[in-house]
Amino acid sequence: MLPSALLFASLAADVELLRGSSEQLKAVFFSGEPWLVHCATRAELAAAAKDEGAEALLPAVVRAAAPRLPDEVRVGVLDCSKKLPSGKTTLQRFKLDGSLSPTLVLVANGRAPRQVTSALLSKHGSSSALFPTPRQQAAALVSFVAAAIEPRVAALSKTEHLTAHCLRRKLCAVVMSDGELKGAAARTLQRLLKEYRAVSFVTVNTARYDFSLSKLMPTAADGAAGGKDKGGKDKGGKDKGGKDKGGRDKAEPRLLAVRSSTVGGGDKSSKEKGQQKMSVLAKAHRDAFSLEPLRAFLADHVAEALEMKPLRRLPQIKWRKQASASDGGGSGGGGGGGGGKKSAASGKAAGGSKRRGGEAGGGRKGGERRRDGGQSSAGGGGGGGGADSREAEARRRQRMAEEEEEYLRGMFDAEGGGEGAEEEEGAEEEEEGLDFDDEEEAGEEVDGEGVGGGAEFGFEEEDDDETGSLKEDL
Structure with missing residues (x-):
């Protein structure tokens, strides 16, 4: 476990003592800004307000994680058992389990608060040991927070x-x-x-x-x-x-x-x-x-x-x-025009003619190559090599585009x-x-x-x- 003095000294940002006013709580829970909130007891908050400050109330895992949390995450301490004007507490309002110790809540992107549990941390690399150290838990907490605050579409x-x-x-x-x-x-x-x-x-x-x-x-x-x-x-x-x-x-x-x-x-x-x-x-x-x-x-x-x-x-x-070719849609149906069944049929006929013409042409060229012997064969090989080169270049450009968008x-x-x-x-x-x-x-x-x-x-x-x-x- 890290020494307490080192943990306090390593805090990257100020820890805010949340007083629980309506405007302050709206800013924390509904502004969309990322907050990691620790629910402390009323006695702990009273002691912190006198001398030690809010940092003293943070669990060891949060103090160890604080220097590595994303810069946009703010850390606060709140009395979650304090009653709101509706008569509910923050725990009741957001259906949080106050029996878990520590009671940590992550809020971000205008979504409902998420309580940090051992089950969540285990998905982010927390040690499988029965009693993991704060350092091990801190690494998992940092990973969880970084993933959870990332805005999504x-x-x-x-x-x-x-x-x-x-x-x-x-x-x-x-x-x-x-x-x-x-x-x-x-x-x-x-x-x-x-x-x-x-x-x-x-x-x-x-x-x-x-x-x-x-x-x-x-x-x-x-x-x-x-x-x-x-x-x-x-x-x-x-x-x-x-x-x-x-x-x-x-x-x-x-x-x-x-x-x-x-x-x-x-x-x-x-x-x-x-x-x-x-x-x-x-x-x-x-x-x-x-x-x-x-x-x-x-x-x-x-x-x-x-x-x-x-x-x-x-x-x-x-x-x-x-739309499809069979119902005359705009896909062109082989005729390239999207003109209905007639266009589709004519497109197919045209396509068939081209294929037949290509086959015939291929046969004639094949005969010429056979008559010319190895010279034409060598030329054909060169043409094939050029096609392969163009395909390789196209694949390379495609990979570059995919990497740019990944x-x-x-x-x-x-x-x-x-x-x-x-x-x-x-x-x-x-x-x-x-x-x-x-x-x-x-x-x-x-x-x-x-x-x-x-x-x-x-x-x-x-x-x-x-x-x-x-x-x-x-």
């Missing part, structure tokens, strides 16, 4: 995932892209994840999935909706060069800010069934998908300064039906699941925290079964003119 594939990872969070940002995010767009999103941890970021691959709000998104800086005009340009102003009026590329991702809250407390039975009414508002980002415009937009989103449009119906995500892929969760397969126990209750201690008044607990449908959220039926108004205001 949920890749959505159906409405239930949208509900769980966006609509049940207070602040959300939906990134729509025509394919997988790569390059500058992925790097921009990675920066935003760490700068706006209170926002839950999700992505929708609109080439594969149909998101009901994507058709209402502005396609140009002036917010015009998509479509073609007589001049051959999009109504959004996109020309043949692939740019819109705002100078954005056609394939550029689009971002939609979403803010959710419960309205009206509802009766007790509605709360128990997870059927409180929800207020969901949205606002589209209209500028280029680049760092500075997105920073300004998301800063207003966090400050609740955006003029947002209320949604009257639950947004939907569905699998986008892929570090970005880690921020995305598995498609469909949204949160990965290693969620901690109690994760099903993590979405409830819209407010710190107002659940009795606001009916904040929105977890429950069957959250995929609009009825549970109390959305009204969609008006006929809503689509038009959303195109103008979203």
Whole structure:
């Protein structure tokens, strides 16, 4: 075990003594910033306030881990048994086990607090010894904290995932892209994840999935909706060069800010069934998908300064039906035109003709090579070597591109699941925290079964003119 003097001297940052005010607790538990909180007893806190300071209350494992914790993690000490205005304690509010010693809680990215347990530490390299030393536990704690505070993006594939990872969070940002995010767009999103941890970021691959709000998104800086005009340009102003009026590329991702809250407390039975009414508002980002415009937009989103449009119906995500040659879809069907069954048939015929022509040509050339003897064979070998070289170069470039993007892929969760397969126990209750201690008044607990449908959220039926108004205001 490390000497106490060395442990105290090695603390990398100040330990904050949390007094338990409502504003302070909201900042700790709901700001999205990473906090490692130790729940101390009231007597310990009183003694620390007099002479020794909050550092003296930290368990040895935390003191040993502190110098190696990520720089953005703040460490605090709190009386978790102190009653809140609702009559609950912090332990009760977040369903923490106060009998575990030490009682450590990690909070980050606007998600529910996670209690640090031996089971969690064992997944991060904690010793299998019956009584591991603080140094061994500290290494596992550092590994656990570093992994847990890393912000993630949920890749959505159906409405239930949208509900769980966006609509049940207070602040959300939906990134729509025509394919997988790569390059500058992925790097921009990675920066935003760490700068706006209170926002839950999700992505929708609109080439594969149909998101009901994507058709209402502005396609140009002036917010015009998509479509073609007589001049051959999009109504959004996109020309043949692939740019819109705002100078954005056609394939550029689009971002939609979403803010959710419960309205009206509802009766007790509605709360128990997870059927409180929800207020969901949205606002589209209209500028280029680049760092500075997105920073300004998301800063207003966090400050609740955006003029947002209320949604009257639950947004939907569905699998986008892929057209095929047999039903005349746009895949081209072998004819290369997507013109229906006739095009498909003609395409097949053309393809067959080309193949037959190629075979015949190959036969003639083969005869010539045989007549010419080894000279033509040597030339053919040289051509094959050139093809192999081109293929090798293509593979090398592909590997370089994959390596360039590899570090970005880690921020995305598995498609469909949204949160990965290693969620901690109690994760099903993590979405409830819209407010710190107002659940009795606001009916904040929105977890429950069957959250995929609009009825549970109390959305009204969609008006006929809503689509038009959303195109103008979203």
